[in-house]
Amino acid sequence: MNIVDVRELTKVYKGSTRRRSVVALDSVTLSVEEGEVFGLLGPNGAGKTTFLKVLLGITQVTSGSVSISGFVPSEPRSRQKVGYLPENHRFPGYLTGLGLLEFTGRLHGMAQSNIDTRADYLLELVGMNRWANTKVKKYSKGMSQRIGLAQALMCDPEILLLDEPTDGVDPVGKIDIRRVLEKARNEGKSIVLNSHLLSEVEAVADRVAILSRGKLIRISTVDALTSRASQFEIEADIGSQVIEVPSEVGKIISISSKGLIVELVEQENINYIIDRLRMKRISIRSVKPMKVSLEQSFIETITASGEGTP
Amino acid sequence: MRGITRDCVVEMFDRKTVYLFVAVVLVSIVISLLSPKPDIEIQMQGNMDMTPMADWLRNPLTKALSVFLSFVLFLAVLATAGLVPNMLVKGRADFFLSKPLSRTALLLHKMLGIWVVYGAMVVLCGIAIYVTMLLRSNFFDWKVFYLFAFNFVSFFIWLSIIVTVGIVSGSGAISIMGAFLAWVAQFILSYHTQIKSFYDSKPVGYIVDTLYYIVPKTGEVSNLANALALGKPVESWMPLYSSLIFAVLFVILALIVFKRKSY
Numbered sequence: 001m002n003i004v005d006v007r008e009l010t011k012v013y014k015g016s017t018r019r020r021s022v023v024a025l026d027s028v029t030l031s032v033e034e035g036e037v038f039g040l041l042g043p044n045g046a047g048k049t050t051f052l053k054v055l056l057g058i059t060q061v062t063s064g065s066v067s068i069s070g071f072v073p074s075e076p077r078s079r080q081k082v083g084y085l086p087e088n089h090r091f092p093g094y095l096t097g098l099g100l101l102e103f104t105g106r107l108h109g110m111a112q113s114n115i116d117t118r119a120d121y122l123l124e125l126v127g128m129n130r131w132a133n134t135k136v137k138k139y140s141k142g143m144s145q146r147i148g149l150a151q152a153l154m155c156d157p158e159i160l161l162l163d164e165p166t167d168g169v170d171p172v173g174k175i176d177i178r179r180v181l182e183k184a185r186n187e188g189k190s191i192v193l194n195s196h197l198l199s200e201v202e203a204v205a206d207r208v209a210i211l212s213r214g215k216l217i218r219i220s221t222v223d224a225l226t227s228r229a230s231q232f233e234i235e236a237d238i239g240s241q242v243i244e245v246p247s248e249v250g251k252i253i254s255i256s257s258k259g260l261i262v263e264l265v266e267q268e269n270i271n272y273i274i275d276r277l278r279m280k281r282i283s284i285r286s287v288k289p290m291k292v293s294l295e296q297s298f299i300e301t302i303t304a305s306g307e308g309t310p
Numbered sequence: 311m312r313g314i315t316r317d318c319v320v321e322m323f324d325r326k327t328v329y330l331f332v333a334v335v336l337v338s339i340v341i342s343l344l345s346p347k348p349d350i351e352i353q354m355q356g357n358m359d360m361t362p363m364a365d366w367l368r369n370p371l372t373k374a375l376s377v378f379l380s381f382v383l384f385l386a387v388l389a390t391a392g393l394v395p396n397m398l399v400k401g402r403a404d405f406f407l408s409k410p411l412s413r414t415a416l417l418l419h420k421m422l423g424i425w426v427v428y429g430a431m432v433v434l435c436g437i438a439i440y441v442t443m444l445l446r447s448n449f450f451d452w453k454v455f456y457l458f459a460f461n462f463v464s465f466f467i468w469l470s471i472i473v474t475v476g477i478v479s480g481s482g483a484i485s486i487m488g489a490f491l492a493w494v495a496q497f498i499l500s501y502h503t504q505i506k507s508f509y510d511s512k513p514v515g516y517i518v519d520t521l522y523y524i525v526p527k528t529g530e531v532s533n534l535a536n537a538l539a540l541g542k543p544v545e546s547w548m549p550l551y552s553s554l555i556f557a558v559l560f561v562i563l564a565l566i567v568f569k570r571k572s573y
Contacts, residue, residue, distance in 0.1 A: 013572070053404070053572075056404075056407065056408045057407065058403065058404055058408060058572070058573050059572040059573065060570065060571075076411055076412045076415075079410040082410075084404070086401060086404035086405065086408070088401050089401045089404060089405060090400070090402045090405075091402070092317070092321070092402065092405075093324075094320055094321050094323075094324030094325070095317075095320065099320065103313055103316075104409070106313030107313050107314075107406075107409040107410070107411060108410060109410070135324075151405075
């Protein structure tokens with residue numbers, strides 16, 4: 001079942017006499033399944049933050065349909081079980097960390113006993129119990145992100161919308177946040193993760209969507225996005241033998257005494273390569289499809305789309 | 311509601327505006343204590359008919375309290391002008407609007423929270439001064455509570471202006487300017503009969519009259535409260551009704567704009 005369902009979503013920020021209109025989202029159609037970790041990628045100005053704000057009803061839709069947790073965003077019920085960590089947030093600075101969590105709980109209509117238990121648990125989870133009674137305005141960026149993540153988790157959400165959750169966080173903090181996200185995933189929560197740190201998305205996301213200038217240019221599983229279906233790395237004891245591949249089958253990209261990398265016209269041609277190696281009595285240790293990093297794949301996708309950075 | 315009202319109290323203490331009110335009250339108490347003690351005159355003539363003396367005493371006490379409450383009300387307007395725009399600044403609006411509250415409920419709860427918390431502050435300041443006056447004069451008249459009630463209502467009228475201007479402009483400074491403009495307009499329009507006779511023109515007369523009935527009249531509401539506190543008859547309740555209608559319409563306008571805005 002889809003927890004987020006978006007059809008032909010368009011958002012245009014209307015211009016004025018001095019400012020032209022901006023198409024932030026252009027006919028975007030995508031869905032997020034329950035329990036899925038979904039990454040939103042794109043260069044600056046791609047429409048990622050607008051997408052999250054539209055899901056929450058913070059930004060009004062120009063056209064198209066949106067549903068989250070089975071409700072349209074204009075219905076407050078749609079946000080009952082949604083946790084949101086905004087980008088560049090400015091939580092009320094007059095509240096302490098604990099006060100922020102309590103206030104969040106009250107806004108979600110939670111009972112006081114539940115608020116107390118949940119706040120204690122989350123402060124411990126994000127490592128902020130020492131700073132629970134310090135005002136939010138005195139927090140460092142990393143501490144703000146941690147308490148922000150805790151407030152997003154306060155209502156025990158079914159879906160977490162996280163906009164740059166590790167922005168400004170040190171490496172240890174990033175690992176801690178990733179740990180929290182993995183825990184949330186294991187609890188069956190859906191997560192929509194908007195991050196510039198592609199390695200982070202690659203580590204936790206099941207599927208990703210790539211947006212550029214408001215358009216959805218690719219949506220795929222992380223595996224499909226990072227694998228090179230036509231390239232294979234073959235570990236084999238080639239030694240000094242000469243291997244030739246007909247051009248209609250593919251070509252050798254690199255070769256050494258311990259193996260070779262081939263690019264094939266069709267995936268099935270790997271059988272031809274294996275047969276040729278076996279005919280030469282070459283021992284094959286492994287055959288793996290080539291993988292690239294999500295970052296490289298992202299750059300290639302953006303470049304191929306011709307959208308580039310704004 | 312509970313959460314937002316509590317949030318308003320926490321915010322008030324953090325912004326230190328509460329200390330400003332306390333300082334004003336303390337200064338006023340000192341001034342009040344240093345002023346001549348009026349009840350001496352009454353005790354000296356205790357076997358006489360006290361009614362004229364009571365009226366004589368009631369008038370300056372009520373006027374002084376009324377002026378003090380107007381001043382504290384002015385402070386409350388300044389102190390609250392930035393609260394709604396501050397709630398809706400980039401980065402903070404996301405926090406509030408992502409919660410399972412309708413925008414109508416959010417804004418009404420916030421307004422109600424500000425009204426109750428800061429309105430109560432205005433009334434408490436007035437009570438503190440009145441108690442000091444009581445200690446000095448031994449003169450109690452329950453009618454003085456009209457002043458507290460009407461100032462509480464006046465604060466709602468001002469709040470409707472600053473909230474609406476704050477929602478539309480997103481700026482606390484412009485909210486204050488809006489409230490100031492409304493104050494100037496009501497001051498000028500309080501002379502509407504003189505303005506009409508000065509211009510001696512029907513169209514101008516219509517415009518001035520229309521504006522007079524539209525613009526809130528907190529000055530006249532204050533006069534109305536003074537009359538009630540002094541036990542005088544009220545000539546017309548129109549200033550109160552029309553100001554309240556204006557405030558309600560302005561709140562509705564604020565809600566419409568707020569519901570349509572993207573943050």
